[in-house]
Amino acid sequence: MSAAPDYAIEAKGIVRRYGGFAALGGVDIAVPPGEIRGLIGPNGAGKSTLIDVLSGRNTHWSGSVQVFGQDIGPMSVQQRRGIGLARSFQRTNIFPGLSVREQLEIAARSAEVQNVDEVLRELGLAHLARRIAADISYGDQRRLDLALALIGRPRILLLDEPAAGLSMAESLALAQHLKELVSRWKVTVLLVEHDMEVVFSICDRITVLALGKVLAEGTPDEVRNMPEVVTAYLGTSAMETMEEHA
Numbered sequence: 001m002s003a004a005p006d007y008a009i010e011a012k013g014i015v016r017r018y019g020g021f022a023a024l025g026g027v028d029i030a031v032p033p034g035e036i037r038g039l040i041g042p043n044g045a046g047k048s049t050l051i052d053v054l055s056g057r058n059t060h061w062s063g064s065v066q067v068f069g070q071d072i073g074p075m076s077v078q079q080r081r082g083i084g085l086a087r088s089f090q091r092t093n094i095f096p097g098l099s100v101r102e103q104l105e106i107a108a109r110s111a112e113v114q115n116v117d118e119v120l121r122e123l124g125l126a127h128l129a130r131r132i133a134a135d136i137s138y139g140d141q142r143r144l145d146l147a148l149a150l151i152g153r154p155r156i157l158l159l160d161e162p163a164a165g166l167s168m169a170e171s172l173a174l175a176q177h178l179k180e181l182v183s184r185w186k187v188t189v190l191l192v193e194h195d196m197e198v199v200f201s202i203c204d205r206i207t208v209l210a211l212g213k214v215l216a217e218g219t220p221d222e223v224r225n226m227p228e229v230v231t232a233y234l235g236t237s238a239m240e241t242m243e244e245h246a
Contacts, residue, residue, distance in 0.1 A: 007032055007033075008156050009085070016046075039051075039206075044211075047160075055080060056077040067080070078110075091164075101116065111152030119151055142164075199220075204219070205218065215228060216229050
């Protein structure tokens with residue numbers, strides 16, 4: 001019997017160029033099963049581009065990507081979803097004119113797994129199941145976006161700023177709910193998030209991108225104490241926020 005892969009998702013030498021500009025200049029990242037990995041960096045660092053490459057939405061890149069030891073480079077978005085790789089979006093990817101349940105059922109048909117009621121319950125959306133998505137609060141719309149990604153019980157979640165636009169209290173509540181849920185479901189998470197309170201409260205390790213390259217990687221405590229990270233990205237105000245959660 002072969003040994004289990006060391007990493008749920010592993011990318012090596014990822015390069016993505018736009019003309020002469022390298023949005024990603026040879027990025028390596030490897031996330032073990034069950035880990036919540038934060039991916040942070042200044043605007044333009046390449047975070048969303050990397051998520052797009054991993055999810056299959058960006059197709060003009062070089063390097064290699066494996067999921068549990070399987071090469072997924074040639075796979076489409078749908079094929080990657082089929083092997084358990086799901087993502088959410090910085091801007092909600094919901095259908096405003098459909099009810100909460102209707103769009104989850106569409107996603108379930110596509111995933112060929114019927115766990116709509118489970119996801120509604122887990123994300124606290126059961127009481128809104130018949131409501132049209134455009135009529136629910138923005139916070140609930142963000143939960144719905146996450147619910148769409150959780151249909152089919154994916155093995156890996158790529159989350160692009162799931163707390164964007166939420167209040168501090170809403171962000172922290174969503175983060176803690178997410179941490180508890182992925183622990184029970186044994187999901188691996190790669191989380192892009194600007195809210196440092198969210199990142200440092202739930203992530204096991206953090207990878208820092210700057211100018212399309214990996215600047216640093218470590219535990220929250222290690223990253224918090226790296227001068228190059230503070231200089232390149234975090235700054236005084238972010239550092240003060242982190243120190244409050246030390």
